[in-house]
Amino acid sequence: MKLYEDYLFELTTFLFIRKKMIIAITLFISLAAVLITYFIPPTYAIVSHILVRGKRVEKNLDSLESTPSKVSELNKEDLNSEIELLTAHDVIRNTVDHLVANEAVFREMNLDENGKFQMVKNIKGNLESEIIPNSNVIHIILKTKSPHQGRIILENHLEQYLAYRSQIYTPSQADPFFNDQVNVYKKKILTLERELNNLVSKYETPDPFQEIENNLMIKQDLVQHLNQDKSKLIQKQREVSNLKAALENKNIQFFTFIDNLSITSFADKLQGLVIEKGELLRKFHPESTKVFRIEEQIQNTYAVLKAEVTTYLSEQENQALILKEKVASMASRVAQIDARNIDLHIISMSYQRVKNELDLMHSSYKTLMRRWEETIIQRASDTNALSLVSISSKPFFSGTPVFPNKRTLIPVGIMVGLITGVSLSFLFEYFDQRIKRPEDIHQFLGKPTLFSILKN
Known part of the structure; x- marks a missing residue:
């Protein structure tokens, strides 16, 4: 009988005692990972990039001062503003309305207002964007079950984003505003010219x-x-x-x-x-x-x-x-x-x-x-190339599903199963106060062990 602590022996003994639980949990989680890998519908990622070359100088429509247009230096807040605009609810709703109107994706679905709202919520939840470090490029990912539909959705979404952005920076009310102002000043000029001619x-x-x-x-x-x-x-x-x-x-x-x-x-x-x-x-x-x-x-x-x-x-x-x-x-x-x-x-x-x-x-x-x-010119549909924001890479399918991934999910499942089995085994062993070994008699009762009989 050992009268001192041998931790390696204790660990080996513990693993041997709880080997059935460890193996069972490991097999269960590994099997779950395999089942998820082969039977869960895969999720694909449609990737695109947006290049932000600069920010526009704000102009007050009521001001008559001739403000020169120039491109100011970008900062992180400007890029974050573009991300917020890219994932805005109105932009996604415009995308859904455009796809439904043109029957590009949802032709078999008769979407009502509630259905469109759920579709907007679904796209917004699967749309991710982040700033690539040390650059002015925004990385965009749309997760979808269908690569073809996802590419169409993201392409239309980027078009709606550019149109919505152009509408914000150059609102549609600018045309009637300038038209009215030009007519007013034209009448004033004609009146002053007549007055000047009368003086002459x-x-x-x-x-x-x-x-x-x-x-x-x-x-x-x-x-x-x-x-x-x-x-x-x-x-x-x-x-x-x-x-x-x-x-x-x-x-x-x-x-x-x-x-x-x-x-x-x-x-x-x-x-x-x-x-x-x-x-x-x-x-x-x-x-x-x-x-x-x-x-x-x-x-x-x-x-x-x-x-x-x-x-x-x-x-x-x-x-x-x-x-x-x-x-x-x-x-x-x-x-x-x-x-x-x-x-x-x-x-x-x-x-x-x-x-x-x-x-x-x-x-x-x-x-x-x-x-x-x-x-x-700014509102013209064919001037995207002149915009301060442009699509540096069109939406494309990465080629492999982002979930589930066999090369990562199965090994991770095995590792998680093994760690979970060992952890649960330690937990059960800690709360199990029964005498399971001859050494436990001396450790817990302080009595000598005369003999032990193996359980069949």
């Missing part, structure tokens, strides 16, 4: 600012010539005044300040006669015949000279009058330009207001048209 017709100027600028340039040139003509007029008036004063003088005037060939000729001749008279007076008496004759010549020549000067004065007065009329005309023209510029400045505020509103309306109209065209 009323004030006879297509651009008041340009006309003001042109008028200022003309005025600058006119003022320059006006100042010059005023100076000439003042000089001419002074010259006329000097001529009148000289003609009214009782003494003989030679008019040497006049730049005229005829007058200068008579003035020189008169000056010569005066000099000659002076020489004669030194020799003869003032009342002598020679002095009288020279005096007569002087008076005749002076009379002719005064006549020439009078004619010259008349010409100068006419020139002064012409200059005066020219100055008055130029001054009137400058005043008219100033008055016109004042009117143009007043209407320029209305013109600028209408022009600014018209430019703003045109800019808003162009933005709305561009946004409308973008919406139409």
